[in-house]
Amino acid sequence: MKEFAYRRATDVDEALRLAAAGGDTRFLGGGTNLVDLMKNGVEAPERLIDVRFLPLGGISETSGGGMLLGATTTNSDIAAHPDIRRRYPALSQAILAGASGQLRNMATAAGNLLQRTRCGYFADPSEPCNRRAPGSGCGALAGEHHNHAILDWSPSCVATHPSDMAVALAAFDAHVRYQTMEGAGALPLSRFYLPVGDSPHEETALPGHALITGIALPSVTPTLRSRYRKVRERASYAFATVSVAAALEVLEGRILDVRIALGGVASQPWRARVAEDMVRDAAADAELFRAAADAELSAARPLRDNAYKVTLARNLITTVLTELAASERL
Numbered sequence: 001m002k003e004f005a006y007r008r009a010t011d012v013d014e015a016l017r018l019a020a021a022g023g024d025t026r027f028l029g030g031g032t033n034l035v036d037l038m039k040n041g042v043e044a045p046e047r048l049i050d051v052r053f054l055p056l057g058g059i060s061e062t063s064g065g066g067m068l069l070g071a072t073t074t075n076s077d078i079a080a081h082p083d084i085r086r087r088y089p090a091l092s093q094a095i096l097a098g099a100s101g102q103l104r105n106m107a108t109a110a111g112n113l114l115q116r117t118r119c120g121y122f123a124d125p126s127e128p129c130n131r132r133a134p135g136s137g138c139g140a141l142a143g144e145h146h147n148h149a150i151l152d153w154s155p156s157c158v159a160t161h162p163s164d165m166a167v168a169l170a171a172f173d174a175h176v177r178y179q180t181m182e183g184a185g186a187l188p189l190s191r192f193y194l195p196v197g198d199s200p201h202e203e204t205a206l207p208g209h210a211l212i213t214g215i216a217l218p219s220v221t222p223t224l225r226s227r228y229r230k231v232r233e234r235a236s237y238a239f240a241t242v243s244v245a246a247a248l249e250v251l252e253g254r255i256l257d258v259r260i261a262l263g264g265v266a267s268q269p270w271r272a273r274v275a276e277d278m279v280r281d282a283a284a285d286a287e288l289f290r291a292a293a294d295a296e297l298s299a300a301r302p303l304r305d306n307a308y309k310v311t312l313a314r315n316l317i318t319t320v321l322t323e324l325a326a327s328e329r330l
């Protein structure tokens with residue numbers, strides 16, 4: 001591992017000043033992704049600014065009736081919080097479907113959003129990878145890509161985003177709050193990750209040296225039911241092959257509100273708006289859910305070895321919506 005300097009910031013201003021002071025600097029959350037990548041030479045910052053001890057932890061109610069997740073709150077604390085479990089169960093389930101208990105105890109909310117892709121070519125500095133080394137090519141496009149994207153990829157990069165938590169946050173229309181030397185800002189999750197395009201190394205719309213300070217969840221009606229389901233290659237310690245975060249509000253058999261987000265299929269959480277539009281205001285029905293999933297996935301462009309993900313995604317969307325509709329009738 002390349003030598004690096006370490007500083008523990010004591011307040012947000014100090015963290016921002018240190019980050020803007022020049023050189024290749026990174027904020028350090030739980031370190032469960034960044035330090036791994038430094039060990040294998042994918043990341044080589046000159047300076048780490050440890051932000052875990054800033055006053056950015058905890059979970060609170062917002063003035064609008066939503067919830068604010070502090071940037072340094074651990075994944076475990078978010079998943080276990082009684083209000084998150086009660087009001088945003090898909091978020092708690094998504095976090096618990098990822099990594100392991102030990103990792104979730106270390107990993108922070110901000111670090112989870114900014115974790116890098118799990119594409120094997122990205123993790124191996126001897127391989128071509130436009131995301132790691134712009135202009136070097138994409139090893140996965142003609143190589144090993146059975147677990148890569150089926151939606152919205154570009155010839156520059158066919159990787160998926162690995163976060164389970166981000167998929168649930170997309171379904172709940174979360175906003176990411178950040179701070180720079182110029183002031184505070186916020187990005188809806190739908191604009192937080194950049195489309196992959198020709199520049200896969202540019203991953204988010206965050207301004208340079210921005211410190212994520214929190215994630216805001218809008219309020220939800222008490223009758224909105226939500227669920228996260230993840231298909232993966234083994235029962236634990238594996239990233240999503242395909243996952244779905246869905247939320248449904250049904251009144252007397254009619255769908256008032258629906259949110260569907262997919263993981264494991266694109267370079268960012270995929271909000272299934274075509275399917276949502278077909279289902280909203282209609283009568284809850286498994287056939288309709290299947291047709292809506294088909295309509296959404298008509299945009300899929302599977303690679304040579306991952307067409308199975310289209311079937312998987314269709315079945316997962318149909319199953320989760322059907323289960324949620326049935327739970328409304330209980």
Ligand SMILES: Cc1cc2nc3c(=O)[nH]c(=O)nc-3n(C[C@H](O)[C@H](O)[C@H](O)COP(=O)(O)OP(=O)(O)OC[C@H]3O[C@@H](n4cnc5c(N)ncnc54)[C@H](O)[C@@H]3O)c2cc1C
Nearest residue numbers: 029030031032033034098099107108111112114163164212
């Ligand atoms: C074996 C293994 C299995 C895993 N399985 C899963 C899984 O199934 N599903 C899943 O979703 N995840 C999984 N993970 C990933 C895990 O969730 C992430 O490693 C973790 O969430 C990253 O959080 P962190 O705080 O440790 O981030 P770090 O590693 O500290 O940082 C990650 C990135 O975020 C940046 N950063 C951190 N905090 C801030 C901030 N406040 N503002 C701006 N930038 C910041 C860092 O500079 C870095 O670029 C797995 C990890 C491992 C090692």
Ligand code: SF4
Nearest residue numbers: 119121129138157158
């Ligand atoms: S899919 Fe993306 S991350 Fe993987 S090798 Fe290609 S450019 Fe790199």
